[in-house]
Amino acid sequence: MAGRVNQLINHLKGDTINTMSVQAESWHGVPQAPPDSIFKLTAAYKEDTFPQKINLGVGAYRDDEDKPWVLPVVKKVTEILLNDPGLDHEYLPITGLPSFTSAAAKLILGADSPAITGDRVASVQTISGTGANHLGALFLSRFYGFGEGGRKVWLSNPTWVNHFAIFNNVSIEPITYPYYDPDTIGLAFQPFLNTLRTAAPRCVFLLHACAHNPTGVDPTREQWGQIADVILEKGHYAFFDCAYQGFASGDLEGDAWAVREFVKRGVPLLVCQSFAKNAGLYGERVGALHVVAPTKEAAQRIKSQLSVLQRSEISNPPAHGARLVSLILNDQTLFDEWKRDIRTMAGRIIEMRKELFRLLSEELKTPGNWEHIVNQIGMFSFTGINSEASQALTEKAHVYLTTNGRISMAGLNTHNIRYFAESLDKAVRGQL
Ligand SMILES: Cc1ncc(COP(=O)(O)O)c(C=O)c1O
Numbered sequence: 001m002a003g004r005v006n007q008l009i010n011h012l013k014g015d016t017i018n019t020m021s022v023q024a025e026s027w028h029g030v031p032q033a034p035p036d037s038i039f040k041l042t043a044a045y046k047e048d049t050f051p052q053k054i055n056l057g058v059g060a061y062r063d064d065e066d067k068p069w070v071l072p073v074v075k076k077v078t079e080i081l082l083n084d085p086g087l088d089h090e091y092l093p094i095t096g097l098p099s100f101t102s103a104a105a106k107l108i109l110g111a112d113s114p115a116i117t118g119d120r121v122a123s124v125q126t127i128s129g130t131g132a133n134h135l136g137a138l139f140l141s142r143f144y145g146f147g148e149g150g151r152k153v154w155l156s157n158p159t160w161v162n163h164f165a166i167f168n169n170v171s172i173e174p175i176t177y178p179y180y181d182p183d184t185i186g187l188a189f190q191p192f193l194n195t196l197r198t199a200a201p202r203c204v205f206l207l208h209a210c211a212h213n214p215t216g217v218d219p220t221r222e223q224w225g226q227i228a229d230v231i232l233e234k235g236h237y238a239f240f241d242c243a244y245q246g247f248a249s250g251d252l253e254g255d256a257w258a259v260r261e262f263v264k265r266g267v268p269l270l271v272c273q274s275f276a277k278n279a280g281l282y283g284e285r286v287g288a289l290h291v292v293a294p295t296k297e298a299a300q301r302i303k304s305q306l307s308v309l310q311r312s313e314i315s316n317p318p319a320h321g322a323r324l325v326s327l328i329l330n331d332q333t334l335f336d337e338w339k340r341d342i343r344t345m346a347g348r349i350i351e352m353r354k355e356l357f358r359l360l361s362e363e364l365k366t367p368g369n370w371e372h373i374v375n376q377i378g379m380f381s382f383t384g385i386n387s388e389a390s391q392a393l394t395e396k397a398h399v400y401l402t403t404n405g406r407i408s409m410a411g412l413n414t415h416n417i418r419y420f421a422e423s424l425d426k427a428v429r430g431q432l
Contacts, residue, residue, distance in 0.1 A: 037161075037402065045400040053398040054416050056407040059213070059379055060282055061247075061345050064413045071280045071341040073334055077327040081320075091316040094307050096125020096288070100322040103329035104288045107252065108209075108242060108273050110260050119296040122303035124310060125317040128287040129243045129274025133166045135289045136239060136270050138309055139302075140204060141170040144237065147202030153239065154195070154205045156180075158404065160213045160241070163206060177205070180215045185372040185384040187217050196230040205231065206239045209271065210255040211248035211378025214406040218248075218377055224258045228265050238262055238269035246278040248378040250346030252339065263292055275325050277379065278342055284321025349379065352412040359421035366425040381407050389427040396432040397423035 156179035178191035293299035
């Protein structure tokens with residue numbers, strides 16, 4: 001009997017070993033992927049024991065004490081929500097919380113937008129801005145009538161690096177248009193416009209609605225007007241990514257200007273919207289995709305297809321963050337309080353820009369022109385320093401930033417800005 005049992009155990013062991021070796025064989029071809037560069041930077045920063053170290057890599061707001069900031073209005077609505085006796089944990093509808101999606105559409109497009117009054121917007125709640133980009137890209141990959149230019153999307157050079165992966169994942173090839181001019185540390189406007197003009201008709205162009213990531217360089221209103229003219233002329237499609245409404249200038253309306261102007265002019269477009277930065281709800285993943293359609297009937301058809309796509313991707317979006325934002329957007333007092341909180345964040349960043357500019361150009365007389373620091377907008381600033389200087393800042397001064405010279409202004413505060421300016425000054429002079 002014992003012999004039979006041992007025989008059986010050996011047989012099972014053999015099976016396990018065989019299964020494992022088959023599995024090892026099947027996954028043999030999976031290469032090790034490199035770590036995400038921003039998260040790698042943060043990990044290196046955390047390990048560094050130097051007392052004056054600074055993290056300027058991460059794109060998240062920090063207060064003057066370098067701490068994450070829970071917006072007071074978010075604290076308030078969290079209390080309201082948790083004390084609601086009717087609160088349950090049922091599924092949301094596939095396309096999201098209706099009171100959230102409709103208020104979110106009004107926030108970005110404007111309540112008096114012809115798209116809103118004409119009921120021509122298909123809005124779907126998404127997994128923050130990244131999810132909105134993904135769902136928008138997936139929708140285009142299924143339904144957009146790409147012209148002779150092929151299944152391609154034009155991205156600004158440079159752009160948020162995730163855009164490349166998001167479009168590659170749905171088999172739309174990303175290609176780039178000129179955007180940033182390193183000589184002026186500003187917008188390469190004419191080359192950008194020329195690309196819009198010479199591209200095949202009906203191309204898809206991804207545009208950052210405000211606070212361009214990573215450069216902080218936005219077109220002026222006059223330039224946006226010219227961009228819209230050419231897009232209309234060529235029958236292109238505008239894929240707007242709006243991750244920083246309100247966070248850029250402190251003004252929700254001003255930061256939505258380009259999107260609203262394009263809608264007014266009848267440019268075919270969609271908008272990806274995130275509440276990560278402007279509501280400080282990074283981890284709650286609150287966002288929306290709004291496809292502006294030519295008619296109400298087309299919007300209904302588009303929404304039905306977005307619902308089908310969403311069903312197989314995430315089934316139902318998460319409830320908590322959407323409920324928080326819905327409370328804020330649908331109550332005038334809470335909304336006014338949110339606007340004050342937004343101004344606090346944007347205002348602190350604008351102050352840091354002014355102080356950095358003052359330190360570099362007036363006090364330290366750092367070689368070069370630093371006006372772009374105050375002209376750029378939003379979370380990020382492209383300093384214009386080269387990769388050697390960026391690397392020296394990290395290796396010698398313990399200042400963590402991406403090698404393209406991009407800094408997150410939110411990582412600067414009244415305690416560390418002088419150390420940063422002095423380190424940058426030395427890096428530029430090659431004295432680090
Ligand atoms: C340009 C841009 N788009 C989209 C996002 C998406 O952010 P999230 O998915 O956290 O809303 C970001 C975040 O950094 C961004 O900078």
